[in-house]
Amino acid sequence: MGKHKKNYKMRFQWPDAIMLAVLVVLALLIVLPFLNVIAISFTTPKAYADTPLLLFPKVFTWENYETLFQDGRILIGYRTSGKFLLMAMPMNMFLTTTIAYGLSRSGYPGRRFLLKFVVFTMLFSGGIVPLYLTIKSYGLIGSMWGVALSEGINTFYMIIMLNFFQSLPESLVESAKLDGAGEYKILWKIVLPLSKPVISTVFLYYLVDRWNEWYNAMIMVRDTQNTPLQLVLRNIVLDSQNLDNIMTESVEIFTFSAGIKMGAVVVTVIPVMCIYPFLQKYFTKGIMLGAVK
Amino acid sequence: MAKNTTGVKKPTFKKTMKEVARFKGVYLIMLPAIIWYILFSYVPMAGLSLAFKSYKAKLGIWGSPFTGFSHFEKLFQDPRFIDSVIRTLKINGGRLILTFPCAIILALLLNELRVGRLKKVLQVTFTFPHFLSWVIIASIITNVLSFDGIVNSAIDLLGGEYVNFIGNAKLFVPLVYITEVWKGAGWSSIIYMAAIAGIDQEQFEAADIDGASRWDKVWRITLPSILPTIIIMFILAAGNVMTKGFDQIFNMNNAAVQKVSQTLDMYIYNVTFNAKKTDFGYSTAISMFRSVVNLIFLIAANTITKKLGGNGLMGGND
Numbered sequence: 240m241g242k243h244k245k246n247y248k249m250r251f252q253w254p255d256a257i258m259l260a261v262l263v264v265l266a267l268l269i270v271l272p273f274l275n276v277i278a279i280s281f282t283t284p285k286a287y288a289d290t291p292l293l294l295f296p297k298v299f300t301w302e303n304y305e306t307l308f309q310d311g312r313i314l315i316g317y318r319t320s321g322k323f324l325l326m327a328m329p330m331n332m333f334l335t336t337t338i339a340y341g342l343s344r345s346g347y348p349g350r351r352f353l354l355k356f357v358v359f360t361m362l363f364s365g366g367i368v369p370l371y372l373t374i375k376s377y378g379l380i381g382s383m384w385g386v387a388l389s390e391g392i393n394t395f396y397m398i399i400m401l402n403f404f405q406s407l408p409e410s411l412v413e414s415a416k417l418d419g420a421g422e423y424k425i426l427w428k429i430v431l432p433l434s435k436p437v438i439s440t441v442f443l444y445y446l447v448d449r450w451n452e453w454y455n456a457m458i459m460v461r462d463t464q465n466t467p468l469q470l471v472l473r474n475i476v477l478d479s480q481n482l483d484n485i486m487t488e489s490v491e492i493f494t495f496s497a498g499i500k501m502g503a504v505v506v507t508v509i510p511v512m513c514i515y516p517f518l519q520k521y522f523t524k525g526i527m528l529g530a531v532k
Numbered sequence: 533m534a535k536n537t538t539g540v541k542k543p544t545f546k547k548t549m550k551e552v553a554r555f556k557g558v559y560l561i562m563l564p565a566i567i568w569y570i571l572f573s574y575v576p577m578a579g580l581s582l583a584f585k586s587y588k589a590k591l592g593i594w595g596s597p598f599t600g601f602s603h604f605e606k607l608f609q610d611p612r613f614i615d616s617v618i619r620t621l622k623i624n625g626g627r628l629i630l631t632f633p634c635a636i637i638l639a640l641l642l643n644e645l646r647v648g649r650l651k652k653v654l655q656v657t658f659t660f661p662h663f664l665s666w667v668i669i670a671s672i673i674t675n676v677l678s679f680d681g682i683v684n685s686a687i688d689l690l691g692g693e694y695v696n697f698i699g700n701a702k703l704f705v706p707l708v709y710i711t712e713v714w715k716g717a718g719w720s721s722i723i724y725m726a727a728i729a730g731i732d733q734e735q736f737e738a739a740d741i742d743g744a745s746r747w748d749k750v751w752r753i754t755l756p757s758i759l760p761t762i763i764i765m766f767i768l769a770a771g772n773v774m775t776k777g778f779d780q781i782f783n784m785n786n787a788a789v790q791k792v793s794q795t796l797d798m799y800i801y802n803v804t805f806n807a808k809k810t811d812f813g814y815s816t817a818i819s820m821f822r823s824v825v826n827l828i829f830l831i832a833a834n835t836i837t838k839k840l841g842g843n844g845l846m847g848g849n850d
Contacts, residue, residue: 291685338565369579451665
């Protein structure tokens, strides 16, 4: 990015100092809340009450995490989210890749219609109420399968992939066809190996989306033994905190201390942090491939 | 399937079928996804017909009897519905004015920054919150802004009065804007950074020879060069004015701000999934209103984008 030639006026001037200061302050506004959350989660409630501006654990303790995991809901959350990823991700990737490949081919009757058929879903949708009733009519309410199926293809990601497939030289596919290879074989052996960047990008997009899933699960799966992590976090943090804010006096009637709640935030953020280097590597590519195109 | 039969020479049915047979592998590979689109996109769309029916749980979405336009008659006399539509347009219209430019400003600032390594670190920091769900962001924000949170502690140390950020109806919408920028400006700025990177460097060099100041260059070269990108992003954002921000508002909502947080999507949620007795026909009528208005917005946005020479949502795939 920013390939300014380095031969003109590269002196550091006072506007640079101001801009740098502004940007660093903005970055701190993002970093400090995270540090605060982490620090609270590793600090005893008493130490937290005594140290208002907490940015690193004053009295270090695992206590909050122990209580959090004893509660069991976090483990249910991890289990459900893990299972959900295993259900949804292969389906997402399979459906997205196959239709993107099919639409990237040309010359067959009905292609234009299929494109319109697919793109129309980006412009118009039934919304959550008919979706809920449809899933219900399929008998999928109460199961994470209903959630996974309702999110089978993200058409926007599909189009990112389609654009990439279309940029591959057509002769590759044609010559493979002449050799008698079937469509699955062409996709698997020729197109996919050449499309690693876009596959990785779309995979990561889906991964983040599925990991962050909560709304459809909240509506379609009302089962305390089958709650994805985000929803567990929501239940732990927001419900009690809302109570906290309604009351003007800080009467502590809720069961979870701030430390435990922030521990729940941390364990939900950690997996995203772990894949963030990969996201960094691919997301710019994705946004280029898809957004302004 | 034979939609492309508008040419002078009409391909016969037989010929089309021959072509279909030749490409059967392609159709076959797409079949699972096509079935998915039908079952999980088009069937729910057809389910909007429930807006004209009176829903009976036993008869289900397809068997319930038609009632005509009664839900819509009720709908347009429902003050809570009308309020929610106006509120949605106000909140999301405000985003276009207040939060939309932030990403552009951030991109310009980052671009002008001449410390390469630090720039990377800053960008990585600004982009991170984009990947977290609103559940997490709302938890963090609520923690930071609560009574014993770090912000109020800082205010206290500086001798100020405690501020009730979270349970304050007046502060709710400003907080929605601020948190949106907090979460998304870094991510949105990437696209402008890319547009800036694509500007022909000779323009800047020529400006240098003419003795242009940095401000001149930003104002007269950088900004005009990325203006097409800005316009397209703006129109796309405007197209989402009906649906934007449900995740965010749902998670930042609490009892104290309920009056100001009732956007259309919140209203749909509340009358459908949060009510003691749900009239699914009525809920669907609201859903239908939302879908149709959204479609109109998106088509308008798309048409304008195309007129301006962009590809629009439909892309250039035809």
